[in-house]
Amino acid sequence: MAIMEGARKLLREGKIPSVADAAEVARVSRATAYRYFPTQSALIQEAVQTGLPTTWEPDERHADLTAFADRVERAIAEMLTLTHDNEAVLRGVLLVSLQQWATIQAGDKLEEESIRRGTGRIPAIQAALAPYRGTLSPAALRRLTIGLSLIVGAESLVVLRDIWGLEETEAKEVARWIARTLTQATVNAIE
Template structure:
């Protein structure tokens, strides 16, 4: 069962909230410095016992998931009532990219964990550590292109979401800032242009009966 960020926040306004908040703030600080910390490392930095830390976050994957959800913040709450897919996708990128840029180091640390786990699975050394999964962008992008339902075939809409996934997220900054050396503002502009082009191409294709 999916538990929303709002439900989690509401459920943790009691006495345990301060400890959990301390651990998340400590983990965020470490991840913003470029580290992908273990639960034990966060416990030590936060001066919390390991037993207590593991009660809140039973695995590194659970800890990083929680930190990422906090960092995503308003992106997870994004909603748009505009009945135009192109405008909705543009609004989502305008909302998301400054936040992703602000927490760039945190999202890169999470990406590093995902890549490290992939390498460990390939080598058969991951053991019982739960897999760190990513995928918030899928539902966000599906919501953004929802106005195309009924005018664009299902398989074309799903392909569009998959294509938009390539220009939405931390990977965009890895390519455009780290490889191309673009500024944050220019990287966002390129992402917006690419997303609009993909939406327009999909609509055009559907109109031509392709």
């Protein structure tokens, strides 16, 4: 859809598109754009959901605990590549969600639906961990999923790249190390 591509184009350029902005880039009327996307939040949410994979296709060959850390590290590395490849879009969504949070904290009414975040990373991490559902307790899997979700996404870019000034390669190495460490700690807890 042209409106969606217009929104993605603006996000890749580091701009947070309004529905009117996306309509202008797509060369469609504002009325048409608002018919499909009544709010900026709806537009941006759809741009992310249709523009990024929402799952990770795991390699089922390595489902034993000795390969667990390798599998998780590989999954996180692939997710980080997607994060870096779509950095501008993800940072745009983060910005809008922070603006919405600030509006709510100020006691103001949010005029549109809240951006839902984590709709890609959580299912992808769960897919990577799926072969271990019978081996690890639900509580251990949940905790590991939560821990791993901290190292992929726009938030990890803010910490690793903006705060620490790491280049992409070193940022990925640190995140992979964290993934391996968390995974190994989870395995060690059951042995």
